[in-house]
Amino acid sequence: MSGSTKDPRRAGGRSGRRPGVSGTREAILAAARDAFAADGYDRATLTGIAARASVDPALVRHFYGDKESLFERAMEMPWDAEEIVAATVAGDPERIGERIVLGFLEIWESGTSREVFLAMIRSAVTHETAAEMVRELITRRLVGPVTRALRVPHPELRAILIGAQLLGLAMVRYVTRVEPLAGLDRGTVARVTGPHVQRYLVDDLDVDP
Amino acid sequence: MSGSTKDPRRAGGRSGRRPGVSGTREAILAAARDAFAADGYDRATLTGIAARASVDPALVRHFYGDKESLFERAMEMPWDAEEIVAATVAGDPERIGERIVLGFLEIWESGTSREVFLAMIRSAVTHETAAEMVRELITRRLVGPVTRALRVPHPELRAILIGAQLLGLAMVRYVTRVEPLAGLDRGTVARVTGPHVQRYLVDDLDVDP
Numbered sequence: 001m002s003g004s005t006k007d008p009r010r011a012g013g014r015s016g017r018r019p020g021v022s023g024t025r026e027a028i029l030a031a032a033r034d035a036f037a038a039d040g041y042d043r044a045t046l047t048g049i050a051a052r053a054s055v056d057p058a059l060v061r062h063f064y065g066d067k068e069s070l071f072e073r074a075m076e077m078p079w080d081a082e083e084i085v086a087a088t089v090a091g092d093p094e095r096i097g098e099r100i101v102l103g104f105l106e107i108w109e110s111g112t113s114r115e116v117f118l119a120m121i122r123s124a125v126t127h128e129t130a131a132e133m134v135r136e137l138i139t140r141r142l143v144g145p146v147t148r149a150l151r152v153p154h155p156e157l158r159a160i161l162i163g164a165q166l167l168g169l170a171m172v173r174y175v176t177r178v179e180p181l182a183g184l185d186r187g188t189v190a191r192v193t194g195p196h197v198q199r200y201l202v203d204d205l206d207v208d209p
Numbered sequence: 210m211s212g213s214t215k216d217p218r219r220a221g222g223r224s225g226r227r228p229g230v231s232g233t234r235e236a237i238l239a240a241a242r243d244a245f246a247a248d249g250y251d252r253a254t255l256t257g258i259a260a261r262a263s264v265d266p267a268l269v270r271h272f273y274g275d276k277e278s279l280f281e282r283a284m285e286m287p288w289d290a291e292e293i294v295a296a297t298v299a300g301d302p303e304r305i306g307e308r309i310v311l312g313f314l315e316i317w318e319s320g321t322s323r324e325v326f327l328a329m330i331r332s333a334v335t336h337e338t339a340a341e342m343v344r345e346l347i348t349r350r351l352v353g354p355v356t357r358a359l360r361v362p363h364p365e366l367r368a369i370l371i372g373a374q375l376l377g378l379a380m381v382r383y384v385t386r387v388e389p390l391a392g393l394d395r396g397t398v399a400r401v402t403g404p405h406v407q408r409y410l411v412d413d414l415d416v417d418p
Contacts, residue, residue, distance in 0.1 A: 040335045042251045122334040124385055126249045131385040138387060160381055160390045161402065168377025172369055176333055176340040178347060181369045184416070191415045193370065196405050206400045207393070 025063050027053045032064075032074035037115035040122035041071060041130060068129060075116055075133060079107065085145040097201055098194025100146065104166050105186040108174060121167070121175060138163030147201065154205050161200045169193065234272050236262045241273075241283035246324035249331035250280060250339060277338060284325055284342060288316065294354040306410055307403025309355065313375050314395040317383060330376070330384060347372030356410065363414050370409045378402065 031052035035044040046067055050057040064070040084107075088099050107113045120137075123130035138144065139156065143163045147155040169189070172178040181189070240261035244253040255276055259266040273279040293316075297308050316322045329346075332339035347353065348365065352372050356364035378398070381387045390398070 040251065042249065043335060124380075125331040125334050126252060134385050135387050138381070157389050157401075160387050163387065164377035164381045164390070165374060166377070167380045168373035168375070171333075171376045171380065172347070172373045176343050178344050178369050178372065180366050181373070188416055192366075196408065199405065199408075207397055 024053075024055060024059070028055060028060055028063060028070075029074050032070050033112065033115040033119060036071060036074060036119035036123060040119070040125075041067075041127040042123075046070070071119075071123070071127075071129065075120060075130075077113070077116065079113060081141045081145075085142065085149070088146055089149045094198070095194065096146070096150075097196065097198030098190050100143075100162065100197050101166070101169070101194045102186060102190040104169075105173075105189060108170060109186065114174075117170065118174065121170060134167070138167075150201060152202060154207065157205065157207065158200055162197050165193065165197055165200065233262075233264060233268070237264060237269055237272060237279075238283050241279050242321065242324040242328060245280060245283060245328035245332060249328070249334075250276075250336040251332075255279070280328075280332070280336075280338065284329060284339075286322070286325065288322060290350045290354075294351065294358070297355055298358045303407070304403065305355070305359075306405065306407030307399045309352075309371065309406050310375070310378070310403050311395060311399040313378075314382075314398060317379060318395065323383075326379065327383065330379060343376070347376075359410060361411060363416065366414065366416065367409055371406050374402065374406055374409065 028049065031049045032044075034052055035049045038044075039048075044067070046060050047057050049070070050060045053060070060070065064073055084103060088096060088103055091099065108117055120130050120133055124134045125131075138159055143159040143166070144156065147158040147162070152158060169181075173182050173189070237258065240258045241253070243261055244258045247253075248257075253276070255269050256266050258279070259269045262269070269279065273282055293312060297305060297312055300308065317326055329339050329342055333343045334340075347368055352368040352375070353365065356367040356371070361367060378390075382391050382398070
């Protein structure tokens, strides 16, 4: 990955603009995110992604191998999970739940992350790699670190209950788009659902120890 | 298509290899539910469904038309929504939330319904007909009737918030199967999440009137 190059022909692209290797690679990843977000893993094709990126399909394979490898690369997160977790735990401890929901909605509603999340949900229902990514986000990268940082009992179960709440919100707000929830502003959604997430964080859970 | 057959031994029977018209139609629907539940709408094919049902693909088309029509027929619910709603609203009013969760998990974990629900979720993320079915279940057939029966303010928004909670539970428990939630018994899940659904039913919601 030597990054930039000034020789456009090295990119191997046939389109007019010839953005160079790193530009071409990034264009392919962006096209892949578009395609996986719109269609899910099963329906997206390397040919379609190549067309969206205006490159030859052979170039997609050359840079990223098969569809599975391209999916994994396209789903790499553009944000710093540790930083998000730290910012969530800091501040008024009574409103951690609200900050979790708000942070989640903000990620969804910002460019690239939105496509990564959409692609993951659209793919996770039938594709094991994507399902594993969703499990990872809940248990190890985003929600799990928050519940562990709070040193409450049953941190794993709490993380999953909160993850379920967030996934469900995403399904109705962004995927199946059920009104009136889809049209509410983020602040209202966080105010209404935040206290529930807060209870999953700190309330006693009626389960065996 | 009268549904009857010439051989009385075969009429309505599920016994042998030549079950007659109504048996064949039901076998195709069952195979379709299997296929849509396992693969979602996009990956399931009429040819694959015909093979599962051990019939000729032409027969599938003859009885059910295209994939879209077959999907709609296969997703028709084997249960009485009104009865489920009535049973949920009756009984201890403090535990309606718990009964909602328990009823939902029971539907999921019983034969045919489980496949219909799985197929709907697996398909709703990329297929508009399935997404519309999910919206219908939340707003008009299952959750909406419960919140309207309770005569609380914002019945639609409450139904959707509860629908989001249930969908999220289904995603983590049945689709992506995240532990420890996937392995907990139904009663425990209902006890832990029921009070949250209860609050979505009756608590004040901090939204404009």
